[in-house]
Amino acid sequence: MVAARPRVSRTVLLAFALMLALPAWTAACFDDEPRAEQAPPRPAASAGMSPAPFASPQPTAQAPARDTARPAPPQIATGPALELTPLGHTDLDGRGFNGSVRALGGFAYVGSWGSGGLCPALGVRVVDISDPAAPRMVATAARYGGTSAEDIVPRRVDTPSFRGDLLVAGIQRCGGNGRAGLALWDVTDPLNPAELSFFDTGVGARGVHELDVTEQGGRVLALLAVPFAGQVGDFRIVDITDPRNPAQLSSWSIQTALGAVAGTGCNRSVYGHSARASADGRRAYLSYWDAGMIILDISDPTTPRFVGRAFEPDAEGAVHSVDEMAGDLLLVAEEDDVFQTPRGLRLRAALNGTVAEFAACEAQGGQPLDETGVLSGSVAYAGPLCAPGSATLTGTIALVDAGGCALGVKARQARAAGARAMVVIGEDGLQTPTNTEGGNLGLPVIAVSPSDGGRLRAAARDGAATVEFPVARPWGGVRVWDIRDPAQPVRRALFRTENAERFPPPGPGYYTLHNPLAVGRYALFAWYADGVRLVDLTNPDDPREVAAFVPPAAPDRQGFFPISADVWGVALSGDIVLASDINSGLYLLRLSGIPLAP
Numbered sequence: 339m340v341a342a343r344p345r346v347s348r349t350v351l352l353a354f355a356l357m358l359a360l361p362a363w364t365a366a367c368f369d370d371e372p373r374a375e376q377a378p379p380r381p382a383a384s385a386g387m388s389p390a391p392f393a394s395p396q397p398t399a400q401a402p403a404r405d406t407a408r409p410a411p412p413q414i415a416t417g418p419a420l421e422l423t424p425l426g427h428t429d430l431d432g433r434g435f436n437g438s439v440r441a442l443g444g445f446a447y448v449g450s451w452g453s454g455g456l457c458p459a460l461g462v463r464v465v466d467i468s469d470p471a472a473p474r475m476v477a478t479a480a481r482y483g484g485t486s487a488e489d490i491v492p493r494r495v496d497t498p499s500f501r502g503d504l505l506v507a508g509i510q511r512c513g514g515n516g517r518a519g520l521a522l523w524d525v526t527d528p529l530n531p532a533e534l535s536f537f538d539t540g541v542g543a544r545g546v547h548e549l550d551v552t553e554q555g556g557r558v559l560a561l562l563a564v565p566f567a568g569q570v571g572d573f574r575i576v577d578i579t580d581p582r583n584p585a586q587l588s589s590w591s592i593q594t595a596l597g598a599v600a601g602t603g604c605n606r607s608v609y610g611h612s613a614r615a616s617a618d619g620r621r622a623y624l625s626y627w628d629a630g631m632i633i634l635d636i637s638d639p640t641t642p643r644f645v646g647r648a649f650e651p652d653a654e655g656a657v658h659s660v661d662e663m664a665g666d667l668l669l670v671a672e673e674d675d676v677f678q679t680p681r682g683l684r685l686r687a688a689l690n691g692t693v694a695e696f697a698a699c700e701a702q703g704g705q706p707l708d709e710t711g712v713l714s715g716s717v718a719y720a721g722p723l724c725a726p727g728s729a730t731l732t733g734t735i736a737l738v739d740a741g742g743c744a745l746g747v748k749a750r751q752a753r754a755a756g757a758r759a760m761v762v763i764g765e766d767g768l769q770t771p772t773n774t775e776g777g778n779l780g781l782p783v784i785a786v787s788p789s790d791g792g793r794l795r796a797a798a799r800d801g802a803a804t805v806e807f808p809v810a811r812p813w814g815g816v817r818v819w820d821i822r823d824p825a826q827p828v829r830r831a832l833f834r835t836e837n838a839e840r841f842p843p844p845g846p847g848y849y850t851l852h853n854p855l856a857v858g859r860y861a862l863f864a865w866y867a868d869g870v871r872l873v874d875l876t877n878p879d880d881p882r883e884v885a886a887f888v889p890p891a892a893p894d895r896q897g898f899f900p901i902s903a904d905v906w907g908v909a910l911s912g913d914i915v916l917a918s919d920i921n922s923g924l925y926l927l928r929l930s931g932i933p934l935a936p
Contacts, residue, residue: 420931422872422887422915425470429923430463434895435486438853439918441911442492442503444468445476445528448918449507451906452486456896457513462487462505464528470914470926479523479531480507484516489548489612492525495558499580500534502526506560506578508546509536518545520560522581537576537584543567548625548659551578552615559639560584561613561622569594572610573624575639590634590642592626601628603654603674604681604699604770612659621645621824623668628655631670633824648819648827652697654682656814661854661861666822667830667878669854669861674814677848677899679708681770683808685761685786687717689797696790698761698807701745701771704783707808708842713759713782714806719798720755723748732756735805737791737798740765745783746775753780760784761805763791813838813850816863818878833881835868843867847891847902855908860884860932862915864908870917870927892922910934 430436430448435458437449446467450460461481467473480487490507505523510516520537539545543564550561558581562574571589578584592599592608601608605628612625615636622642624632630649634642648670658673674680685698700707707713713735720729720736724743728751729736736757738748745762752760759782762771768787773779784807786794797803815834819827837849847867855862861881863871869888873881889903904920913934915927 420872420884421928422870422885423928423930424887424925425914425928426473426926427923428465428473428475430465430475432895432923433458433460434899434921435460436906436918436920436923437486437488438490438907439909439916439924440490440492441467441909441914441916442494442525443528444911445492445525446473446909446911446916446924447479447490447492447505447525448924449487449490449907451488451920452510452512455513456898457484457486457516458896459483459485459513459516460487462490462507462523464525464531465924466528467911467914467916467926470928473924473926476529477531479505479525480509480521480533482509482517482521484511484514485518485545486510486512487521489546491549491551493551493558495581497556497558497579499582500524503528504534504558504578504581505531506549506551508549508562510545510547512544518543520546520549520562520576520584522578522584524581534581535584537586539564539567539574540570543570548612550613550615552619554619554637554639557639559587559615559619559636561615561636563610563613563624565609565611567591567610572626573613573622573634573642575622575636575642577639587639588642590624592629592632595644599629601655602630602649602651603628603656604768605655605675606769607655611657614660614662616662623660623662625657625659625670627657629657630655631657631660631668631819631827633821633827646821646823646825646827648817648821648829650817650829653817654680654814658814658851659853661856663856663861663875664859665878666820667875668819668821668827669856670817670819671851671854671863672814672817673850673852674812675850679706679843680811680813680850683707683784683811685784685805685807686809687794687797687806688802688804689793690800690802694790694793695809696786697768698784698786699768699770701762701773701779701783701785703773703777704749704779705781707782707811710759710782711842712806712808715758715804717761717794717798717803717805718757719795720752723751726751726754729755733758736760737763737794737803739763740771740785744775745771745773746777746779749779749781749783757781761786761791761794763795764788808841810839811841813843813848815851816854816861816881818875818881820878830878831881833873835865835871835883837868838865845902846900847904848900852905853907855910857910857929857932857934862908862910862929864905864917866904866906867902869903869905870908870915872929887917887925887927889917889919889922889925892919894921
């Protein structure tokens with residue numbers, strides 16, 4: 339445990355209030371936040387980075403690991419040597435929907451989000467950060483109607499076909515007749531970006547969600563995550579050595595390579611969300627959402643080969659992205675849940691004098707547990723609860739069997755019978771109950787697994803069952819994996835912020851991790867409502883938060899995201915940290931007290 343440290347996050351908010359009120363003064367005092375430059379390859383760190391199983395998807399071996407949520411309050415620094423100092427900010431014209439951030443050659447590149455009818459098609463904003471106290475947007479690239487450009491990689495390239503700065507942007511269809519694929523732009527002159535080519539990912543797929551760029555010898559490769567691409571494969575390797583003529587070399591699908599792979603957690607969604615290259619360019623790390631993190635050997639990029647899988651069968655899943663650290667370590671970010679409160683929770687039950695704790699899943703459309711708080715009470719078993727008047731449940735928590743009728747019917751019968759909440763015994767393992775009718779169920783509804791539900795049913799029939807939930811409902815965090823043997827990754831630790839462990843959450847916003855960035859033996863994390871977190875991983879079994887920065891809460895002009903801090907991405911340009919906030923723009927911070935590679 340760490341001794342409590344002084345809370346100074348208010349200082350950060352005050353600093354930014356002053357910056358907005360006194361622009362002349364802040365021009366000399368403040369700066370903005372970017373993400374890691376990619377002119378040279380990332381600093382060498384041993385292999386391993388994304389998910390992949392090695393034979394059959396077996397649960398991964400686990401070393402004794404600490405699940406560490408730092409109990410101390412957030413702060414700007416732990417001492418004079420470690421600091422995240424605010425420098426500057428730009429609201430990027432106040433449009434919101436800001437995505438990933440990267441940096442190259444004194445410029446930041448900020449992607450953009452969009453989905454369905456909310457599709458402003460903002461492209462990639464180019465920001466001059468040569469004066470960190472006064473960042474300014476100077477150009478836009480990869481802007482296509484009806485699309486988003488969430489993830490981007492700028493990279494200095496020197497091949498016989500192209501010499502200069504190349505911007506590689508993942509383009510997704512988000513409205514109308516938008517394009518889907520990979521945009522390649524020349525940003526050698528960042529003030530005048532020029533399109534080189536567009537690689538189409540084909541019919542059916544929405545496009546490239548996340549990507550990375552690496553080199554093998556003189557060959558430049560783009561590693562693409564193309565979610566829900568079916569048998570074509572959610573992972574593609576595209577040769578962009580000549581960025582005017584990109585060519586696909588290979589594709590890979592978990593279903594084709596490993597057969598039917600069941601996802602974990604409440605949602606059980608299996609798709610390729612993100613792709614990341616190892617420092618030497620010979621491995622790909624694939625974030626395969628509820629199927630874990632896959633490791634592929636791509637030393638022959640025409641034939642990716644499965645190596646291993648970092649996977650915990652009892653975890654909630656939602657493996658979002660990954661970064662590689664020295665010492666054969668991987669930082670695997672879990673985003674639970676996407677733009678909503680987590681579905682997964684823990685329930686404590688007293689059963690005939692014994693106490694047990696079960697995993698459970700909150701239903702969509704039920705009265706939110708964030709509103710009700712912790713619930714407790716006696717359990718009354720009511721069978722399938724499909725017929726009116728089939729049970730008297732006044733003041734109890736109804737336990738019902740799945741099947742026989744829609745979830746909405748069961749909820750209406752439970753309410754009519756006086757139940758305070760409803761627990762559904764699942765039919766096929768543990769997962770979120772399906773609300774096929776949609777709409778409001780009118781009371782809290784959760785589900786438990788068939789085996790745990792059977793124990794509850796037996797005790798309830800004896801009149802000796804009480805439950806309390808949620809006794810825990812954590813948001814996503816980061817798992818630290820040891821990949822010295824990439825065929826059998828070993829989990830070393832799980833880290834969450836204090837707010838990610840709190841129920842109910844401290845305020846509006848998403849208290850889950852989004853993106854990791856390794857910085858020597860430290861890591862920077864973009865943590866949505868918890869801002870930017872700096873964590874010391876000197877002991878990978880015991881991560882320690884050492885500094886934090888939380889931007890001021892800001893509204894979303896489109897009305898989709900909550901009024902809160904909403905940090906999407908984090909990058910590094912020298913000693914300047916870049917942080918993109920979905921609602922409020924780009925912040926620049928100075929990172930001091932950590933040795934940085936030249």
